[in-house]
Amino acid sequence: MSADKIEADMMMCCASCGVTAEVDDDIKxxxxxxxxxxxxxxxxxxxxxxxxxxxxxKKRAAELxxxxxxxxxxxxxxxxxxxxxxxxxxxLKESAMKGCxxxxxxxxxxxxxxxxxxxxxxxxxCPFCRHPAPESRTEAITSExxxxxxxxxxxxxQVGTLCILDSDHxxxxxxxxxxxxxxxxxxxxxxxxxxxxxxxxxKDEKKRMYHLEKAVIGGHxxxxxxxxxxxxxxxxxxxxxxxxxxAAKLGSDDSLAALKHLSxxxxxxxxxxxxxxxWMQRKAHRGRxxxxx
Numbered sequence: 312m313s314a315d316k317i318e319a320d321m322m323m324c325c326a327s328c329g330v331t332a333e334v335d336d337d338i339k340x341x342x343x344x345x346x347x348x349x350x351x352x353x354x355x356x357x358x359x360x361x362x363x364x365x366x367x368x369k370k371r372a373a374e375l376x377x378x379x380x381x382x383x384x385x386x387x388x389x390x391x392x393x394x395x396x397x398x399x400x401x402x403l404k405e406s407a408m409k410g411c412x413x414x415x416x417x418x419x420x421x422x423x424x425x426x427x428x429x430x431x432x433x434x435x436x437c438p439f440c441r442h443p444a445p446e447s448r449t450e451a452i453t454s455e456x457x458x459x460x461x462x463x464x465x466x467x468x469q470v471g472t473l474c475i476l477d478s479d480h481x482x483x484x485x486x487x488x489x490x491x492x493x494x495x496x497x498x499x500x501x502x503x504x505x506x507x508x509x510x511x512x513x514k515d516e517k518k519r520m521y522h523l524e525k526a527v528i529g530g531h532x533x534x535x536x537x538x539x540x541x542x543x544x545x546x547x548x549x550x551x552x553x554x555x556x557x558a559a560k561l562g563s564d565d566s567l568a569a570l571k572h573l574s575x576x577x578x579x580x581x582x583x584x585x586x587x588x589x590w591m592q593r594k595a596h597r598g599r600x601x602x603x604x
Contacts, residue, residue, distance in 0.1 A: 326364065327356035346371035376524075381553050384530035387561045388496035392417040393439055401532060401562050410455040411442035413465035459486065464493035471501065480511030491522065496529025503534065527554075532563035539566065 324331040326349035340350035346368045351357040389399040393414050405418045424438035435444035445451040458466035471486030490498035499522040506519035526534035539554030558566035
């Protein structure tokens with residue numbers, strides 16, 4: 312009997328007791344949530360089979376995790392401008408956050424909207440949702456808090472950032488946690504910093520790494536650079552270089568500088584060629600963005 316046939320049979324029956332769903336219609340087999348390699352008919356069978364399956368399960372779970380970690384994201388965690396659909400720059404000074412709709416608008420679309428309003432004599436409004444522009448910073452913050460109460464992850468993250476500016480780290484932690492549960496990559500990165508520094512929460516390296524990896528999977532370049540630095544410190548050089556390359560493709564200047572530094576070493580001659588290609592690609596990309604602007 313071939314290995315594929317044996318594996319297929321194991322997926323059709325409980326890995327512990329061997330019962331199949333065909334024997335009893337009430338039996339529903341559930342996958343092992345970590346590795347998805349085997350199925351169980353209940354919690355008892357899963358606990359009984361754990362000692363035999365533990366090593367293989369951890370190995371497969373690590374492989375699945377690496378597949379997510381080292382997958383090149385299509386764009387950064389910021390995504391694209393909702394108006395011109397061009398990738399948003401990592402430099403936050405080149406974009407504007409709108410509290411009325413929690414949308415980040417590139418500086419080009421922001422300028423175009425301001426020019427249109429000036430030429431037509433219109434009142435200031437959001438270039439995306441056309442909501443009247445707030446008259447003061449207090450009104451803008453109030454709008455963000457209202458959206459945060461409705462469960463907007465971007466607004467929750469913005470309110471968390473305001474809490475940090477007010478030295479309210481516990482309040483920031485609560486808002487970042489809510490935003491992270493809704494899938495916000497920037498919130499995961501902020502949580503990793505809080506767990507690392509011990510602000511508003513006790514230091515916890517395990518939880519820090521969990522949120523850092525979540526931010527990496529979400530396409531956060533700074534988080535990936537930080538993870539690459541840790542991998543290099545732990546002498547996982549191949550993994551670190553992979554992180555630096557992926558982050559550099561997303562526009563991380565720190566990762567590109569790290570690659571240039573590593574390529575200068577005689578032990579990594581081939582990396583120089585890859586770094587040069589990345590630099591040329593990013594230069595061409597920025598040229599297209601300036602042309603479109």
